[in-house]
Amino acid sequence: MTTGGPGLPRGVLHQRLQHGEFQHARRAPSSRLAGLIEHYWHVSWDLRDLPAQTQETLPHPNVQYVVEPGLTAIYGVHTGRFTRMLEGRGRVFGIKFKAGGFFPFYGQPVSGLMDSSLDPSTIFGSSAAGFEKQILAGDSIDAMADVADQLLLTHLPADDPNVARVSTLVATVANDRSITSVEELASRAALTKRTLQRLFDQYVGAGPKWVINRYRLHEAVAQLQAGVAIDWTELALALGYFDQAHFIRDFRKLVGRTPAEYANKERQP
Known part of the structure; x- marks a missing residue:
């Protein structure tokens, strides 16, 4: 199921799971961030006592800040499809930067991040650890979006x-x-x-x-x-x-x- 947010997800290869619960919601950022951030997204699934399932998405020309226990990172553009085995119960929150929107935060050619990732503290310093903790404690995508707005507005770069x-x-x-x-x-x-x-x-x-x-x-x-x-x-x-x-x-x-x-x-x- 997909709820809320700006438009439907594009490039998802399997539009439905064979069984279990799957939700994908999106929210727009603060108007002050609209030139830099495409949207926030939140994916959750519940496959407890059910077989694991594979989900695949096609690559986009966007940098993503992804928060997930043990896997939090800022990911550059990936050239191949993204494949993920979903099992048990889990959830992921992401910030999808607009194409070009990550450069003002990074200050270096974004091509250097292709098919690789970056520790968020490199960009957001000590705020990154607190951000991850707040996101993982969030009980709704609206609450998580508010936390993301606060982080990004605090570190808002100069206009480009x-x-x-x-x-x-x-x-x-x-x-x-x-x-x-x-x-x-x-x-x-x-x-x-x-x-x-x-x-x-x-x-x-x-x-x-x-x-x-x-x-x-x-x-x-x-x-x-x-x-x-x-x-x-x-x-x-x-x-x-x-x-x-x-x-x-x-x-x-x-x-x-x-x-x-x-x-x-x-x-x-």
Whole structure:
């Protein structure tokens, strides 16, 4: 079940668990943080006395501050799908920075965090330990969101106009499926291709080509989840691929199955 918050989660490969309870809620940050934070999220599950289940999500071009007992860290952009075995009872709280929104806190090229993580105390000092304790003691996502607001507002960095510029470009890629090349994005941004690549390296943590490819594959997954009949060649071309074979290779590499295999599995009860 998903409740509240700004929009539905995107890139979740399995929209339902086979059994047990699963909840995913989201909340918007304080208006003063809206330019830096996409949203807060909270996931909880109860599989006590039930078999463990695998949940998988596709990568996004966002840094995440994740709070979970024994696993709390700030995670850079990950290039592959995230796979997690859910068992017993548990919960996780996360801060999803906007694309580019972590750079003002970090002050270094975010690409250095790709496929790696950072101790939160590196950014938030001694406040990090107290933040984790308060989040883990929180009894609702609203209470946790208030704690997150307090932490981030206390450490609010100076304004950086490039954050809005970059986050707008990434949002454009996410929402406009006609953008299938770096050249086209650079043209829309009125930037040279090299300048665009440097901007993404520093602020996003992944190159524009990677971001475009991931969001086009997100689009493919969303269409398959919708259960509509699909012409694979037509879809591949619409998403910017030269041929169906290239699209299928990329899809299988990221999702772990071919589009047809994934669609068949999602249709199973």
